[in-house]
Amino acid sequence: MVEHxxxxxxxxxxxxxxxxxxxxxxxxxxxxxxxxxxxDVGRRPDVFWAGRATLCAAPDELGAYQRTFxxxxxxxxxxxxxxxxxxxxxxxxxxxxxxxxxxxxxxxVRAVASRRELLRHRDVATLDAAxxxxxxxxxxxxxxxxxxxxxxxxxxxxxxxxxxxxTLREQLRRGGEPGPLRRARAPRRLRRIVWLIDVSGSMGPxxxxxxxxxxxxxxxxxHGVEVFTLGTRLTRVTxxxxxxxxxxxxxxxxxxxxxxxxxxxxxxxxxxxxDRWGQRAVARGAVVVIASDGWERGDPAxxxxxxxxxxxxxxxxxxxxPHRGKQGYQPVxxxxxxxxxxxxxxxxxxxxxSFEELLGVVAxx
Amino acid sequence: xxxxSILSAATLQDRLAATGYLADDGLATIGxxxxxxxxxxxxxxxxxxxxxxxxxxxxxxxxxxxxxLQCYEGIDASQALYDWDFTAQILHLRSVEAGGGSGLSxxxxxxxxxxxxxxxxxxxxxxxxxxxAVLLIDEIDRADDEFEAFLLExxxxxxVSIPEFGTVKADxxxxxxLTSNRTRDLHDALKxxxxxxxxxxxxxxxxxxxxxxxxxxxxxxxxxxxxxxVQQIRAxxxxxxxxxxxxTLDWARAIHQLGRAELDLASAAASIGALCxxxxxxxxxxxxxxxxxx
Numbered sequence: 001m002v003e004h005x006x007x008x009x010x011x012x013x014x015x016x017x018x019x020x021x022x023x024x025x026x027x028x029x030x031x032x033x034x035x036x037x038x039x040d041v042g043r044r045p046d047v048f049w050a051g052r053a054t055l056c057a058a059p060d061e062l063g064a065y066q067r068t069f070x071x072x073x074x075x076x077x078x079x080x081x082x083x084x085x086x087x088x089x090x091x092x093x094x095x096x097x098x099x100x101x102x103x104x105x106x107x108x109v110r111a112v113a114s115r116r117e118l119l120r121h122r123d124v125a126t127l128d129a130a131x132x133x134x135x136x137x138x139x140x141x142x143x144x145x146x147x148x149x150x151x152x153x154x155x156x157x158x159x160x161x162x163x164x165x166x167t168l169r170e171q172l173r174r175g176g177e178p179g180p181l182r183r184a185r186a187p188r189r190l191r192r193i194v195w196l197i198d199v200s201g202s203m204g205p206x207x208x209x210x211x212x213x214x215x216x217x218x219x220x221x222x223h224g225v226e227v228f229t230l231g232t233r234l235t236r237v238t239x240x241x242x243x244x245x246x247x248x249x250x251x252x253x254x255x256x257x258x259x260x261x262x263x264x265x266x267x268x269x270x271x272x273x274x275d276r277w278g279q280r281a282v283a284r285g286a287v288v289v290i291a292s293d294g295w296e297r298g299d300p301a302x303x304x305x306x307x308x309x310x311x312x313x314x315x316x317x318x319x320x321x322p323h324r325g326k327q328g329y330q331p332v333x334x335x336x337x338x339x340x341x342x343x344x345x346x347x348x349x350x351x352x353x354s355f356e357e358l359l360g361v362v363a364x365x
Numbered sequence: 366x367x368x369x370s371i372l373s374a375a376t377l378q379d380r381l382a383a384t385g386y387l388a389d390d391g392l393a394t395i396g397x398x399x400x401x402x403x404x405x406x407x408x409x410x411x412x413x414x415x416x417x418x419x420x421x422x423x424x425x426x427x428x429x430x431x432x433x434l435q436c437y438e439g440i441d442a443s444q445a446l447y448d449w450d451f452t453a454q455i456l457h458l459r460s461v462e463a464g465g466g467s468g469l470s471x472x473x474x475x476x477x478x479x480x481x482x483x484x485x486x487x488x489x490x491x492x493x494x495x496x497x498a499v500l501l502i503d504e505i506d507r508a509d510d511e512f513e514a515f516l517l518e519x520x521x522x523x524x525v526s527i528p529e530f531g532t533v534k535a536d537x538x539x540x541x542x543l544t545s546n547r548t549r550d551l552h553d554a555l556k557x558x559x560x561x562x563x564x565x566x567x568x569x570x571x572x573x574x575x576x577x578x579x580x581x582x583x584x585x586x587x588x589x590x591x592x593x594x595v596q597q598i599r600a601x602x603x604x605x606x607x608x609x610x611x612x613t614l615d616w617a618r619a620i621h622q623l624g625r626a627e628l629d630l631a632s633a634a635a636s637i638g639a640l641c642x643x644x645x646x647x648x649x650x651x652x653x654x655x656x657x658x659x
Contacts (some may be wrong), residue, residue, distance in 0.1 A: 027557060031402075035560075038401045039374070039394065046374075049394035053560040057553070059409065062563060112503045172455050223510060223549065238550075258383055264648070281548030 006041050007033055013072050016054050020064040024055050045075055060236070120339050120352045123326070125205030138352060139212045139246065144220045145363035147287050147315075148188035160185025190224040191315065193362060194219060196273065198292030199229045199257060200264030206249065206322045206350065207260075210291045215241045215249050217362075226282050230269045230292065230298050231259035232277070261314050264334060266292060267302035274309050287365040289358070290313040291349055293323050296335030304338030311342040316365035320349030371400060377426075386631070387458055387468035387571060395562045396423070403521050403542035407556065410564030413609015416544040420501035420542050431479045434488035436508040442515055446525060448485045454478050479529040485581075489519055496523075496535035501544065506545040510552065517555050567610060569596055575606070575610060576617050583621045590619045590628040594657065598650055605643045615639040630658045 014029035032054040039046035048069055119127075119134060127135060128304050154163065163184035170182055195214040199207040207229075214227045218241045229235045240252035254260065277283065287311060296303050311317050319339065323329050324346070340346060345361050348354035371377055372603070372616035378393040388396065396419070399406040410414040424431035434445055461474060469477070484490075502516070503651050517523060520541060524534035543559060545551060567575060569592060576588040592613060608616075610630045619636035620628065641647045 023553070025557065026551075031557075035398050035402065038398060045390060046394060049391045050398060052391070053395040053398060053562055056563075057561050058550070059547070059563045169451065172451060175455070175458065200581075275603075275605060280546065356462040 006036075006065070010036055011042075012045075013051070013068070014055060016072060017051070017065055017068050020068045022055060022061045022076070023057070024062055028055055047073065053218045054153075068125045077259055101357075120356075122352075123350045124209045124352070125322070125350070135209070135352065136212065137248065139209075139216050142213070142216055142356060142359065144217055144359055146217075146221055146224070147191040147193065147363055147365045149191045149285070150186040151189045152186070154184040154186045156182060157185040158183055158186075164309065190221055191365075192282070192286035193221075193225045194277075194286045194288045194314075195225070195227040196270075196288065196290045197227065197229050198264060198266070198290075199231045199260055200262060202264075202295045203291075203322070206291070209355070210320075210349065211237075211241070211253060212246055213249055213358075215246050217359070218242055219244065226277075226286075227294075228273060229253075229257050230266060230273075231257065232262045232269075233259055233260075234269050234272045236277075251253070263297055264292075264295065265298035265305055266294070266296050266301070267298045267304075270303065270306035270310065274306055278310050278313055279339055282308060283314045285313075285315050287362055289318045289320060289362060290320075290343075293321055294319075294333050294335035294339065296333075296338075300334040300338040303335055304342065305341045307339040316344045317342065318345040318347060318349050318361055318365065319343045320354075322350040324348045324350075326350065371397065373397065380426040381419075381422050382578075384422045384425040386418060387567075387575050387578060389571065392419070392562060392564065393582050396398055399560050399616065400540065402560070403538050405543055407543045407545065407551075407558045407559035407561050409545045409547055409561070411491040411566065411609055412546060414564040414566060414610040416542075416564060417501065417503060418500055418611075420544075423542065424499040427497075427499075427540075429540070430495055430498045431501060432488050432492045432495070432498055433503060433590055435503045436505050436512070437525065438507055438509065440508050440512055441625070442512075444487055445489050445512070445515075446487050446519075447490045447527060449479070449486065449529075450483045450485050454483050456487045457483070481530075484527070484530060490525060490533060490538045493519075493523060493525060493533050493535040496539040497537045498540045502541065502543045505543045505555075506548045506551065511603070512618065513552055513555050517552075517558065520555075520558055539649060547566065566599060566607070569593065572596070572610060572613060573601055576613060579614055582623070584626050584645055585619050586627050587620065587625065588617060591620065594628065594633075594654070597657070598640075598653065601649070604649065606641075608640050612640050630654060 011029055014024050018024040023059055033050035035054050036047055039050055041047065047228075052062065052065060052067065068154050078230070117137065119131060122131070124132075124135060125209055154160065156163075156166065160183040163182045166182035166184060167179075170179055171177060177200055195210075195217070197207060197210045198213065203210075211227075214225070217229065218238070219223045222242050226238050227241050229237055235257045237253040237256055240256050241249045243249040243252060274283075289308075307317065321336070344365075345363055347358055349358060371380070374394040374397040377397045378388055378390075381388050381393070381396075397407065398404070408419065410416055420433075421431060423429075426517070457478065458474075461469065486494060487498065492498050505513070505516070508516075520533075523538045524532055526532040566572075572592045572595070573589055575584060576592060577585065580588070595608055595613045595616070598604060616636060616639040619639040620632050623632045623636060627631045634651055637647055637651060637654075641650050
């Protein structure tokens with residue numbers, strides 16, 4: 001066996017941590033080596049803490065880090081295993097139905113233009129492979145406007161109201177000589193948007209499109225949008241959706257979500273969201289979009305209570321239901337009945353056209 | 366050898382313990398690294414786990430001034446860095462006028478306006494001027510992106526240039542502690558500058574120790590009972606806001622104030638407001654207490 005220098009082992013460990021899904025950049029790895037150098041490389045806890053402080057940057061990375069560390073450094077020091085295994089097996093969850101290259105990619109522009117109009121009104125669950133391919137490209141063209149709020153401070157703006165303080169300040173600066181009036185107005189800031197997307201079995205045909213829609217909005221405002229999937233548990237996929245390319249983003253998101261097409265207990269998952277994220281700040285003053293068909297296997301009363309709690313902190317709650325736009329739909333399911341009193345807008349979510357309308361509602365919230 | 370150079374993580378642990386802050390090995394190691402590498406420390410964790418208290422203890426342990434900057438939405442450089450005191454400048458002009466000009470040329474007069482005494486040093490500038498000091502940047506997640514970018518600049522060079530005045534540079538970099546409640550993600554660039562640590566709620570033994578250290582007047586039995594109850598509440602599903610160590614201390618102090626030597630239902634129910642800050646929690650916890658102590 002070849003003897004490796006301590007530095008090589010540490011750098012190899014850093015890349016194993018990267019392979020486990022933690023964002024380790026080269027300068028972080030350097031910091032890690034530097035930090036261990038100031039401690040005792042032979043002491044296991046020292047290496048552990050130095051790595052955790054320099055390589056990780058979020059609580060959801062700590063688990064992956066710990067597993068990798070335990071796989072690498074055996075409990076007795078000085079026997080650093082050189083196995084390049086990150087102890088995480090991610091089940092591949094492909095989002096595309098049949099991701100073969102379709103002839104749709106070779107379509108002429110003119111034919112596309114007429115098909116586009118048809119596509120806009122089609123239910124996305126009924127599309128064939130070529131139609132899906134086209135739909136994916138249409139997402140990039142969706143017009144996105146974002147909701148705003150007035151900022152807390154005012155700035156000079158010739159269209160605003162007269163600002164007495166600034167006017168007087170200005171005059172003081174001239175030694176009290178009267179001068180032009182200063183006007184100010186509060187500029188607009190982006191309001192946060194939170195997407196909660198149901199990925200349970202009954203939502204299967206729509207989850208992909210809804211995530212693409214969310215991805216489109218994240219691309220407009222990477223730090224003003226948060227996206228979560230609701231299944232048997234709550235998963236935050238914001239980080240994945242920040243990737244610029246939609247297909248990459250959905251691939252990573254698909255690997256992050258452990259409970260694709262499982263069952264759902266909306267009420268419990270929403271409670272988890274409220275406890276962990278909602279009450280704290282993410283949903284405070286935000287526009288919350290819940291995309292779900294409201295099939296609730298658990299207790300509808302609990303679901304109602306949790307949506308009510310969310311309603312207390314959020315600015316607006318918009319509920320998008322893929323089945324609402326279909327012929328003869330009536331909101332009779334218990335889940336939907338329970339949440340309707342606490343929802344500001346109840347809209348469709350089954351076709352490109354309805355997505356456009358949904359974005360309009362979000363922008364004006 | 367500066368004031369803040371220490372030999373090992375264990376030394377730091379002892380020093381913090383002397384001020385009443387009990388850091389676990391992980392936190393002590395990372396605190397030591399932050400001092401040794403002169404890097405800011407980014408602390409995240411549930412509210413009430415002692416993020417801010419760590420900065421206070423660091424200041425006390427090294428007898429340095431603690432300079433605190435509380436972030437809020439819309440904070441900008443003039444609130445964090447420096448501002449000119451307009452009123453004083455105008456007064457100065459008027460008094461020069463009243464004194465008949467005192468033979469100053471216009472240029473001299475103007476430069477006298479941008480003197481150090483008219484400079485209002487806000488927390489960050491103050492920390493650079495008074496360094497070595499502990500600079501606590503509290504709840505950085507509340508500030509916005511622009512402010513983060515500005516902070517990044519200061520934290521990478523520990524210097525600030527003021528156009529009318531010149532550059533202020535810290536001789537020794539201050540100890541910088543940033544805290545965040547994770548209401549949003551911070552930018553990677555800022556995180557890369559810092560050493561990161563997630564502070565968890567302490568275990569039973571450590572929390573009892575914390576209560577005993579912080580509140581020596583509270584009898585051991587009561588402290589153990591209070592901590593055990595709080596730990597159970599934290600483990601309970603469905604509590605809106607799990608109580609932090611700060612709440613544990615408040616509650617123990619409250620029950621002790623009521624003159625009780627051990628936990629009983631009446632005093633617990635009367636002082637529950639120190640522990641739970643939501644009506645729903647209060648109801649749930651009161652019911653659970655009745656089961657535990659009833």
